Amino acid sequence: MAPFILSDFDLDAFVRATLAEDMGTRGDITSMATIPADARFGGVMDSRDAITVAGLPIAERFFRALAPAMEIEILVEEGAQVAAGSDLMRLSGHARAMLTAERSALNTVQHLSGIATMTRQYVDALAGTGATLLDTRKTIPGLRVLEKYATRMGGAKNHRMGLWDAAMIKDNHVAVAGSVEEAVRRAVAAGIADIIVEVDRVDQVQPALGAGATHLLLDNMGPDQLRECVAIVGGRVPTEASGGVRIDTIRAIGETGVTYVSVGRLTQSAPAADVGLDFALA
Numbered sequence: 001m002a003p004f005i006l007s008d009f010d011l012d013a014f015v016r017a018t019l020a021e022d023m024g025t026r027g028d029i030t031s032m033a034t035i036p037a038d039a040r041f042g043g044v045m046d047s048r049d050a051i052t053v054a055g056l057p058i059a060e061r062f063f064r065a066l067a068p069a070m071e072i073e074i075l076v077e078e079g080a081q082v083a084a085g086s087d088l089m090r091l092s093g094h095a096r097a098m099l100t101a102e103r104s105a106l107n108t109v110q111h112l113s114g115i116a117t118m119t120r121q122y123v124d125a126l127a128g129t130g131a132t133l134l135d136t137r138k139t140i141p142g143l144r145v146l147e148k149y150a151t152r153m154g155g156a157k158n159h160r161m162g163l164w165d166a167a168m169i170k171d172n173h174v175a176v177a178g179s180v181e182e183a184v185r186r187a188v189a190a191g192i193a194d195i196i197v198e199v200d201r202v203d204q205v206q207p208a209l210g211a212g213a214t215h216l217l218l219d220n221m222g223p224d225q226l227r228e229c230v231a232i233v234g235g236r237v238p239t240e241a242s243g244g245v246r247i248d249t250i251r252a253i254g255e256t257g258v259t260y261v262s263v264g265r266l267t268q269s270a271p272a273a274d275v276g277l278d279f280a281l282a
Contacts, residue, residue, distance in 0.1 A: 004057035039095040048274040055112035059105035067097035113273035119154025129254030134159035166194035184211035226256035
């Protein structure tokens with residue numbers, strides 16, 4: 001298995017907070033009441049649907065947080081595409097701990113695998129066009145690093161982890177600044193290296209480029225407008241198609257010659273994968 005790396009995220013704190021939310025001040029009263037303190041269980045986590053897998057090493061951390069000595073075997077690589085019915089993880093150990101951590105672990109794998117699965121569908125639909133799929137900042141607060149990890153597992157490229165890593169001049173910035181040119185000029189004067197400018201009309205392309213834009217976001221444009229903008233840009237800066245992109249339209253968008261296609265629904269609207277954990281006496 002490839003090493004699991006999650007940069008700029010305190011996974012231990014996330015695991016503690018998630019378990020604390022579920023356990024409250026009284027703990028897992030059901031397991032404590034019905035399961036002997038020394039009981040052991042074995043379990044298998046499996047997928048009920050065909051999915052792209054993401055989050056198994058995080059699920060492992062939930063179980064180990066409550067039972068460090070639990071025997072855990074992750075059976076598939078992150079980012080793997082598996083058929084319905086595939087076993088993902090085997091566990092054996094302290095029964096109460098396993099049952100207490102079960103829902104937090106499953107919720108994480110279901111959510112992240114759901115994102116990875118939808119992302120892979122979009123990546124496959126875009127394949128061969130020359131365009132690269134990007135994610136967006138449309139993430140659940142506090143879960144951005146995890147959700148963008150899941151899009152990577154699905155084959156997308158992370159784009160703008162936050163407000164800090166590139167300027168993104170949108171229509172409201174332009175409205176306050178007075179014009180596209182003035183908004184870009186101010187970003188250049190501030191010493192910002194990466195300046196993304198959202199344009200929704202063809203006639204905004206040249207002014208944005210002339211003022212110093214380093215990346216153009218072509219917002220809610222159809223294929224004909226996208227081709228026109230790409231021709232004007234002439235490869236001087238990357239171009240990104242964004243807004244209203246669907247699985248049935250992304251290929252035509254990618255074929256216009258844009259560098260990137262960004263899709264907010266990858267993290268905003270992906271349904272959870274159907275993943276379960278079946279127990280047996282160890």
